[in-house]
Amino acid sequence: MGFGPRSEMLHRVTEMFCVKLKRKAIEKEDHGTGTGTGTGSNGNGGGSKKIRGTVKLMKKNVLDMNDMKASLLDRIHELFGRGVSLQLVSAVHSDPSNGCRGKLGKVAYLEKWIRKITSLTAGEAEFGVTFDWDESMGIPGAFIIRNHHHSQFYLKTVTLEDVPGHGTVRFACNSWVYPSHRYKYDRVFFTNQTYLPCQTPAPLRKYREEELVNLRGSGSGELKEWDRVYDYAYYNDLGSPDKGPDHARQVLGGSEDYPYPRRGRTGRKPTKTDPKCESRLPLLSLNIYVPRDERFSHIKFSDFLAYALKSLGQVILPEITSIGNKTFNEFDSFEDVLRLYEGGFPLPSGPRFSKLKDRIPWELFKELVRNDGERFLKFPMPDVIREDKSAWRTDEEFGREMLAGVNPVIISRLQGFPPKSKLDPAQYGNQHSSIRKEHIEMNMNGTTVDEAIRSNRMFILDHHDALMPYLRLINSTATKMYATRTLLLLQDDETLKPLAIELSLPHSQGDHHGAVSKVFTPAENGVEGSVWQLAKAYVAVNDSGYHQLISHWLNTHAVIEPFIIATSRQLSVIHPIYKLLHPHFRDTMNINALARQILINAGGVLEMTVFPGKYAMQMSAVLYKNWVFPEQALPADLIKRGMAIPDSGCPHGLRLLIKDYPYAVDGLEIWSAIETWVNDYCSHYYPHDDLVRGDSELQSWWTEVRNEGHGDKKDEPWWPAMQTRADLIQSCTIIIWVASALHAAVNFGQYPYAGYLPNRPTISRRFMPEAGTLEYEELEKNPDVAFLKTITAQLQTLLGVSLIEILSRHSTDEIYLGQRDDSPDWTSDEEPKQAFQRFTHRLINIENRIMDMNQDKSWKNRVGPVKVPYTLLYPNASDYSKVGGLTGKGIPNSVSI
Incomplete structure (x- = not known):
């Protein structure tokens, strides 16, 4: 899709008037003395040569589909000689009058900006540029660019052809260039030559040093989108103390009790209630400051928004909760869970839901409902149940996922028995494991605990020490959970056999009294089998x-x-x-x-x-x-x-x-x-x-x-x-x-x-049922319902x-x-x-x-019982198809999502 008729007419009417005006403006600046950073002539008396260059960039209107004024205003700026200029910097000769920075060539402008009509979907555009370059200046090592337009653009590369004595010279830029009035300094880009600081040509050293100073910023003030500042801050922006104590959160970083890595500084104002906390943007605003070159590409941001719509369920959650279906927040069976993937969850009905639909943005509602218009939140089928709907419940898969699942970095070899705690006994009392040999040896294929440890066949998934210090606070909320230890035996076929699960709680009379623990062992049938499935669920929650x-x-x-x-x-x-x-x-x-x-x-x-x-x-x-x-x-x-x-x-x-x-x-x-x-x-x-x-x-x-x-x-x-x-x-x-x-x-x-x-519940809402209680009776009669009532709720x-x-x-x-x-x-x-x-x-x-x-x-x-091959560390180096999606494989270069 190109420009509309009005823009096309404006282009044709103004082109004949702008060319002469533009040529005069270029000639005036080309034959001047530069723009404050160095002279326009080299003073060495060498011969001048025309160097052709190619500039690849993406215009703002390509990246912001709704910003038609960007292109129009930039063309008007061109009419008045306010284009995009470039000045080459010598890597060979310094200018003593300019602080010994590299000498500057004459100013050149991007050509045919007005005449080049860029489609809204065209992506990058190429522009020519012609430099007058004195051969005695040697090779260019950098260039200065000034954007006199109304809007920013993304500069990808600049390539110079036939540089005397050097051939092709390339600049890999990959940076946003905002209008010059946004900067207090010149934007400088260097060639793709690599230098250690001590090897940098003298004419380029100050440019190199000054660029780093600019990127560090002043350390004060609120940062704007065009600022190119990288600076540090504590995690002091997670809470909203002005809304009340329930919305306040601990500042992370800068203290012995709560150390933390630093985040990028934004410089927003402090909150009124707590000056140590930074104020937050409105909930749905995604315009958080990060240096512009660190922001998502247009494609990435579009992908993110398309799927992030569903995660905004927190906005409509109170509305949905108020709908009168008394079982709306519970799954009544595993079949109900499967309907999320096989057919979607049925939409509530009635006047209250009709009112809710009116209050939800239509685009969000369409994303929630998906394509069939009848079902709420239909999800792709997860791999773990694609081939077999129940294999995830097996003990073999439970152990396998510690080695090949989503968190294979915790399991460790057990080197002493029983497992010991490293928590301070003066504060937490006895936190050592209560698992004993008699709990597990009957299930160890004829070997003993001591033999298994000596032969490196005993392993443990241990979340006890990490969670116990916070368990009392966590369980004061609606969550009811344990700190867990899971012992496993390595069998001859290299699979892990679960032997015991220990569920621990803080002592009711105080932490210093130690842990209160219960040990559960594998069972397949009856209520004992249901109890074992719940024990594994508590481990999965941890x-x-x-x-x-x-x-x-x-x-x-x-x-x-x-x-x-x-x-x-x-x-x-x-x-x-x-x-x-x-x-x-x-x-x-x-x-x-x-x-x-x-x-x-x-x-x-x-x-x-x-x-x-x-x-x-x-x-x-x-x-x-x-x-x-x-x-x-x-x-x-x-x-x-x-x-x-x-x-x-x-x-x-x-x-x-x-x-x-x-x-x-x-x-x-x-x-x-x-x-x-x-x-x-x-x-x-x-x-x-x-x-x-x-x-x-x-x-x-x-x-x-x-x-x-x-x-x-x-x-x-x-x-x-x-x-x-x-x-x-x-x-x-x-x-x-x-x-x-x-x-x-x-x-x-x-x-x-x-x-x-x-398979991986994130919350447990009930403790393990005790014999003689209604919950235990429910577990005996309807174990699936009891399981679903224990783990993460429906919403x-x-x-x-x-x-x-x-x-x-x-x-x-x-x-x-x-x-x-x-x-x-x-x-x-x-x-x-x-x-x-x-x-x-x-x-x-x-x-x-x-x-x-x-x-x-x-x-x-x-592969395991669920028949899910391990591909999470499949690099994808040979796959350039760019299909994206839920592939379950591929190693991106970076933490990009």
Whole structure:
């Protein structure tokens, strides 16, 4: 679709008048003396040559479909000589009169802006530009761009052809350029040449230094969309204390009790009630400040909005709750749950619902109702019930998901019996496990506990110590849950056999009296079998909440953001480590900002759907105390959990104690590929350790990561010293692993496994029924109803499943591990390019190996009773189809959703 008749007529009428006016304006500025940053002539007496350039950009009207005035006003600006100008900067000669910055060439303008009619769906546009360049100025190392238009545009690349003595020169820009009056400085872009600070040509050094100063900002004031400022703040924007005490939340970060990684600063005003808290935007506003280049692309934002409509159920939740159906908030059977996927949930009827429909925005209502117009919230079929509707309830699948499910990063080897607590006995009394040998040995296939521990066959899923300190507070709400320990035996076929589940509560007379615990063992039939199913559900509730808060949010989203901020503040875009890490930061600040606005905030979706409720983020801050940067490396994590032991004779130098551990098997392949790529890359730019120690930007970056971004951890001794190339390789490998593969492993399996919430309930509403009570009688007579009344309620299920459907979807413009969206312009150095190609090819080989193993039936944990193959660490390096969606596979470069 192009411009309408009125715009086309305006174009034709004005074109003949604007060309002469435009030419005169260009000539006037071209033959002037520059615009305040340097002279327009070089003074060296060299010969002038015309250099043709191609500029690729996306106009604002392409990206904002409803903003027709952007194009019209920009064309009017062109009429009066207010175009888009570029000035090349010499990388060879400095101008002493301009602070020894590189000498500037003559101003040139983008050509034919008025004549080029860009379709609203055309995407990027190309414009020519012609530079007068004196050959004696040498090679251009940068350019200054000034946007004199009304609106911003997204500058992708600039390519210069036939630069004398150098051929083609490329600039990979990938940045928004706002009108010049929005900046107090010139926008400068550098070539795709990579330089350490000490190797930067002298004429470019001040430009390099000043650009970093601009990105750091002043540290004060509210930031606007055109500001390019990366700065830190505490998590002090989750609550709304002005609305009352129930809406207030603890400030996270900056204290010993509640340490936290820093977030990006927005600079909004403090609340009236608590000046330490930042005021919030209106609930439905998604216009939270993040630096403009960190925001979602137009395609990504459209995808996000399309599926985020359902998660706005919190807005209409009170309305739906008031509808008079007394069983509306309960599932009466598992068949009712399945109807969410097979036919949708029937809409309530009556005058009250008609009134509700009138109050819901029509677009939201259409998304909720889906396409059939009769059913409410029809969801895609989750993989865990696609082939078999009941296999999720088996003990084998219960154990398998600890190795190949959505949270395979918690299980550990049991190295002593009974399990011991690390909680302070002075505060919490005796918290050691009450599981005894007589509980489990009759179910251990003829072996004893001592023999199983010696042979590395006993494992534990232990959520006891993490949850017990908060259990009394959590259970003071509508939630009724336990802290759990689950013991498992590794069998000869490499599957895990559950042996016992311990459910613990705080002592009624005070924490210092210790835990009150009960032990449950497997049973298949009768009420004992129903009790065992409930015991497994309580474990799943623990694991779901811990997964969402810690494994997913804290250990990927939150901990990565300080690295993003520090990288933009301290590493120039032409620094090799910036170029290495930048693809792994795409969209993270934006998704984290949206999470603070609608997910993890007071009363947000997370508090409504996950068991810790209003204590969720506070609990995650307490558990951040256990976060250790070097232990985020997969090999170190596996060793810490006792899942592997060092062995130089094994691949990757580790021997897995469960050979069929899909997350670890595939993860070690991915880890090794990343580590090799990072080693090859860093070795090219840092052939010896002195260059690491002497790199001023690198040292400032690492100091800021420790002292500011993760400032509550600054005194920890475990931070790599960043004095050697090995330190650098280790640190960068961990950052890339966490942002890409670790996040993929704990995120994109959410809908396949937890989209069917009985398999991964997020809340428990009743304690285990006691014999002689009505609840126990109900469990005997109708175990399915009792189960459904215990786990997540219907409305929370609808909202929770909507959320994880959004989080589990790949965007159609996703960039996967082994791909770059700025290829091949990201660097001019051939060896790093070749190393990256080797990395991509290795990932393709890993993909093939994963698919082969999933076809091999001897690996029982890779598919399991539910027949869901493990593909969460399938890189997708060879799949450029950009289909997106609920694929259940693919490792995006970054924490992008």
